[in-house]
Amino acid sequence: xxxxxxxxxQVNVAEGNPLTVKCTYSVSGNPYLFWYxxxxxxxxxxxxxxxTGDNLVKGSYGFEAExxxxxxxxxxxxxxxxxxxxxxxxxxxxxxNRDDKIIFGKGTRLHILP
Amino acid sequence: xxxxxxxPSNKVTEKGKDVELRCDPISGHTALYWYRQSLGQGLEFxxxxxxxxxxxxxxxxxxxxSAERTGxxxxxxxxxxTQQEDSAxxxxxxSENRGGxxxxxxxxxxxLTVL
Numbered sequence: 001x002x003x004x005x006x007x008x009x010q011v012n013v014a015e016g017n018p019l020t021v022k023c024t025y026s027v028s029g030n031p032y033l034f035w036y037x038x039x040x041x042x043x044x045x046x047x048x049x050x051x052t053g054d055n056l057v058k059g060s061y062g063f064e065a066e067x068x069x070x071x072x073x074x075x076x077x078x079x080x081x082x083x084x085x086x087x088x089x090x091x092x093x094x095x096x097n098r099d100d101k102i103i104f105g106k107g108t109r110l111h112i113l114p
Numbered sequence: 115x116x117x118x119x120x121x122p123s124n125k126v127t128e129k130g131k132d133v134e135l136r137c138d139p140i141s142g143h144t145a146l147y148w149y150r151q152s153l154g155q156g157l158e159f160x161x162x163x164x165x166x167x168x169x170x171x172x173x174x175x176x177x178x179x180s181a182e183r184t185g186x187x188x189x190x191x192x193x194x195x196t197q198q199e200d201s202a203x204x205x206x207x208x209s210e211n212r213g214g215x216x217x218x219x220x221x222x223x224x225x226l227t228v229l
Contacts, residue, residue, distance in 0.1 A: 033213050044157075044205070044220040051215040090157060093216075101170050102147065102218060106156030 002027040002095045006105035013081045014113050021076040021108045023065075023090050031082025033074040035065055038088040047089075050074060055081075061085070081112045120206050120221035127196055128229050135191045135224045139147065139208030146183055147209075147218065148191050152202040162206075164191065183209045 003026045013019040025031055035047040048059025050067040058064045067077045076089060091105045127133050139146050145152040148160040159173035163183045174180070178197075183189040202216055203225050207218035 034217060036218075036220075044207075044218075046217040046219070047216065049217055054126045062215075096215070101159060101162040101173075103159055104149070104157035 002031070002100060002103050004091050004093050004105035006089075006091055006101075006108045008108050010021045010109045010111065012111045012113060015083055016080055017094070018069050019078050019081045019085070019110065021091075021110060023074045023076065023091030023105060024072050025074060025093040026072060027093060027095040027097075031074075032094040032102075033065075033067060033094050034092040034094075034102070035059065035063070035074075035076050036090045036092065036104075037061075038090065040087070044090065047076070058102070083112045083114050086110055086112045090099055118206055118219050118221035120204075120224050121223055123222060124225045124227075126227045126229065129198060130195055132192065132194045133196055133226060135193075135204050136224070137189045137191070137206030137208075137221060139187065139189070139206070139210075140195065140219055141187075143208035143210055143219070144186070145209040145216070146189050148189070148208045149205045150180055150202045151166055151205055151223070155202075157205070160191070192224075196226075198228050201226055201228045 005024045033050040036044045038044045048057050050057050055067040062076050088107050090107045092102050094102045121136045144165045147226040150158045161181045172203040179196045181191045203223040205223045207220045210216040210220050
């Protein structure tokens with residue numbers, strides 16, 4: 001069965017600094033990988049996904065993520081953090097070989113300090 | 115509206131009562147998911163419907179939980195004999211699936227409080 005790990009419950013970054021939110025996954029086949037964001041008192045929003053092709057994918061709000069097959073990672077990054085990026089971020093995976101369900105990590109709370 | 119619609123948005127019930135939560139997915143989306151979000155617990159998978167295939171019920175926490183999807187559209191999650199630990203936000207999401215790579219579109223959730 002597939003699984004996702006987000007090793008950090010919380011990440012604090014100063015505004016203007018680069019940010020990274022970590023995600024590692026485990027699937028028996030090939031993964032589809034996703035990042036979602038949940039702002040306070042709002043629903044979950046899709047940020048970006050890796051399906052195939054370039055390992056570096058770009059998404060909404062200036063975020064990007066790099067698929068690393070050897071390290072089974074899909075870390076979320078942004079070159080310069082904004083206070084408005086403060087939110088709860090979820091990584092998710094699907095094993096496309098098995099047409100399986102999408103599983104989410106426990107989430108990482110990102111605090112951008114002004 | 116064009117988004118995923120869930121009702122009720124808030125439900126307060128007494129322990130032991132049954133509750134029904136409804137999800138109206140985006141028209142044409144073949145995949146429908148239910149997740150549960152508890153404080154500090156992330157997004158817990160409950161059940162997955164894909165087209166006419168048998169649903170994946172592997173995430174349902176007990177036999178008090180059940181879900182159905184009628185006509186490939188609207189879904190209802192039923193919790194029987196509610197317990198306090200069932201208190202959470204129940205999220206529904208739908209997807210075009212598109213070979214499995216379609217992203218999920220989430221509803222605003224149904225917040226369940228069991229007293």
